[in-house]
Amino acid sequence: RKEVEQDPGPFNVPEGATVAFNCTYSNSASQSFFWYRQDCRKEPKLLMSVYSSGNEDGRFTAQLNRASQYISLLIRDSKLSDSATYLCVVKDRGGTASKLTFGTGTRLQVTL
Amino acid sequence: DTGVSQNPRHKITKRGQNVTFRCDPISEHNRLYWYRQTLGQGPEFLTYFQNEAQLEKSRLLSDRFSAERPKGSFSTLEIQRTEQGDSAMYLCASSKTSGSINEQFFGPGTRLTVL
Numbered sequence: 001r002k003e004v005e006q007d008p009g010p011f012n013v014p015e016g017a018t019v020a021f022n023c024t025y026s027n028s029a030s031q032s033f034f035w036y037r038q039d040c041r042k043e044p045k046l047l048m049s050v051y052s053s054g055n056e057d058g059r060f061t062a063q064l065n066r067a068s069q070y071i072s073l074l075i076r077d078s079k080l081s082d083s084a085t086y087l088c089v090v091k092d093r094g095g096t097a098s099k100l101t102f103g104t105g106t107r108l109q110v111t112l
Numbered sequence: 113d114t115g116v117s118q119n120p121r122h123k124i125t126k127r128g129q130n131v132t133f134r135c136d137p138i139s140e141h142n143r144l145y146w147y148r149q150t151l152g153q154g155p156e157f158l159t160y161f162q163n164e165a166q167l168e169k170s171r172l173l174s175d176r177f178s179a180e181r182p183k184g185s186f187s188t189l190e191i192q193r194t195e196q197g198d199s200a201m202y203l204c205a206s207s208k209t210s211g212s213i214n215e216q217f218f219g220p221g222t223r224l225t226v227l
Contacts, residue, residue, distance in 0.1 A: 004154075008152070042220070043203060043218035043219060043220050043221055044155065044203075044218050045218070046215050046216075087154050087155075089154075098143060098145075098160055098162075098167075098168075098207075098214070099145065099157035099160055099168065099170075100145075100147075100155075100157065100216060101157065102154030102155050102156070103154050104152065104153050104154050105153075105154050
């Protein structure tokens with residue numbers, strides 16, 4: 001079983017739609033959670049951190065359920081520029097471990 | 113540009129050759145990471161430095177791979193006797209130790225093709 005699992009998609013949605021991505025992680029000791037965005041042939045960039053209380057940044061809402069080991073990302077009013085791969089990322093607790101563990105990514109294509 | 117830089121951006125080599133990649137982190141960042149990404153997958157952790165000390169290595173990092181960060185600034189990743197399975201994007205990232213998020217900033221990557 002992969003440490004971080006995501007539906008690879010692609011998700012094809014029309015402009016203005018609301019789309020949700022889900023992710024599960026296997027290590028219950030995971031400490032921090034993030035969504036990264038990666039455009040085609042570019043490097044990953046941090047989109048937002050994910051907090052237990054849920055957090056929102058403009059059209060983007062992230063939620064974390066520690067009991068279910070489940071993370072979600074909701075994008076409202078999708079724009080063409082939202083087309084990218086969205087990577088679910090966890091960081092583990094303890095020791096010198098500072099590495100990020102990435103899911104395979106979910107590809108989003110927003111169309112006219 | 114004060115972001116993470118990587119050189120070369122592309123490298124094509126023949127199987128069995130050695131290759132070396134360089135990463136220059138953001139100047140005030142004391143942590144530096146190497147990841148590898150293949151098509152359709154997320155980045156996979158290879159190794160991590162805090163200053164000049166290499167603190168963690170993935171089991172993905174076989175004996176043919178070696179990374180250094182001699183002065184705690186730039187880092188090099190060398191692959192000896194390359195194999196076709198080494199073809200991938202090699203990403204470098206850097207971060208600070210302070211701060212609540214310790215966001216890792218990624219460089220543009222070096223795309224390696226082994227023929």
